[in-house]
Amino acid sequence: MRPVYAISGGVSKFAKARPDKTFQAIVKEAYDYAIQDIGLDFPTFTRLVDGSVASYFSDHFTRQLMAGIMVQDYLGLCPKPSHRVEGGGATGGLCFQEAWKSVASGHMDICVAYGFETMSHVETWKGNEFIALASDISVDYPVGGFYSGYYAMMVTRHMKEFGTTVEQMAHVSVKNHLNAYHNPYAQKPNRYTIQDVRNAPMVAWPLTRLDICVMSDGAAASILVSEDGLRKLEASGAVIPRPLVRVTGIGCGTDAMRMADRPHFDYDYFMENYATTVEKNSDDTRTYYKELWEHGTRYPGVHSFRAGRAAGNMAYKHAGIQDPLEELDFIELHDAYTSSEIQTYEDMGLCRYGEGGEFAESGKAFMPGIDYGLKLKNQPTLPVNPSGGLIACGHPVGATGLMQAVFATWQLQNTIKKHFGDDTLQVKNAKRGAIHSHAGTGTYVSISVLEHEGQEK
């Protein structure tokens, strides 16, 4: 496979509703930004780009089939190759990886991944119904299809099994909403307290409205290139920042749509097939897990996302990462729920299974230099969702994973101040980051690693 570089990106302002433009025009906002950021004009980039991958989740929201080709047309990219990727909430992350494959395989030198969702076309409760159709419509949806309910069930099990608390979850909400205060693209920045989160209207016990991301209209675009693509763009006048940002690892995992069907593996099977390198090499961790299993823990059950663990293990192996907590500088992860951010800390190997709640309140995932109004035990180690994540940026499904890719690219280019007009969210000396995209209850999870080319952390 050839080296692949993420050289530029753009994000539309995420908003509750964008009736001022059609979905094609909203994508063009992000696309134009990505082109202009490397100093090219529209016709020049159109001449050079080899093709695209389109990302959007639901045909229901637009009531429009083949919306991808309508965007392709609007962007002036016909008759270049393109296809749509769909994988629920992970659609954007999967799209990014499809574009990576197009370039890494040699099929394209310059590929643009674009994505969008316009969820405001229906009322919130109908939107929840559309999303719930991403559960088995024979045996799951009719029982009370509601994704917040599904995730709430998963976290009650996590709480019962591991002692995770609602206050620990609220730490995630406080962190992400306040991070977003410095992100002009975010839909819902705010300063909250733990009590604010708990006092918000209850949606699905124990998740309140402030534990849950909102529906959004928005778009994002990311440009990926090979070394040949880089040369072509620069020969045409493109100005591409150095050091280059290279995509060094991709991973993807899956799990059963019906979460009731997920297996409950024993200790030996877990250690052999799912434990991280760090976990396998630690006597202490093996003992810790042995004790968990003796008390009844089985893997993954419904408390953990094995798709996330599988994706992480694959991406880390690809990128040569042994210990993600030590070797990553930031993560943009799919926090559709505060609970799922905590579960994802564990899946991604930032802490052991069962310790995600403690990790959330420790301060390790917070940004340095921001006063969250919380007493945190530890200094920030690995900022998670410095952008504000889905909870505060919004979640226009097909755009979300690409938004993460764009923010990660900007972090690694050290250009957050340029794009946000504020460098509060710039992770200092960021050399390597990960993006994590997740579909309903962990059915598809993609993780991609981006880093400075040729720089060891």
Added chain:
Amino acid sequence: MAKLPERREENLGGYIVHGVPFPINTDEESLAFLKKMAPIQIEQPYQITYLHSYGQDSPWFAGLANKKLLASQDGGSGYTYANPRGHDMFSGQETNWIDITDRPAKVHAFTVCHFGSEEFLPDTPFVLALVEIEGVNTLMLTRLMGLDPLAATLDWIGMNVRPHFLRNSKFKPTDVYFSPSES
């Protein structure tokens, strides 16, 4: 008396309008002004009735209609799914039906939905649960009845429950639901 909410509820619907402001003359200045126009938004109703087949899972629904809870079992390993599943995920072999109606069950995880998808809003608050059934390797999604939704507690996890069946089957998974039981 409870205080009125701060804001009125928002919904679609309204008057039918047969005209919209537009320049009388389409001169250059007027046409340029159109770029400042607010978007026109219209309602597009969409309704369809699907003829959905339960296919190979049909006996499971027929079982519910006859007050029997069936499970799918791999003949070789005995691995058992509470949900209907035509083929085992490990062996790839066709599964067999077994009757698990009278087996002990308990709550594995739950939530109380205070909001929901449009179709289920009239049911709120309702309790969704995943239940464990003795000798069954996977869980089952169901509604829990007989509990106070405003008194949710993690202590509900592990509680013994038993199935009930609707007298008048709707041929849906909600033909069965669970409630607390003594044992």
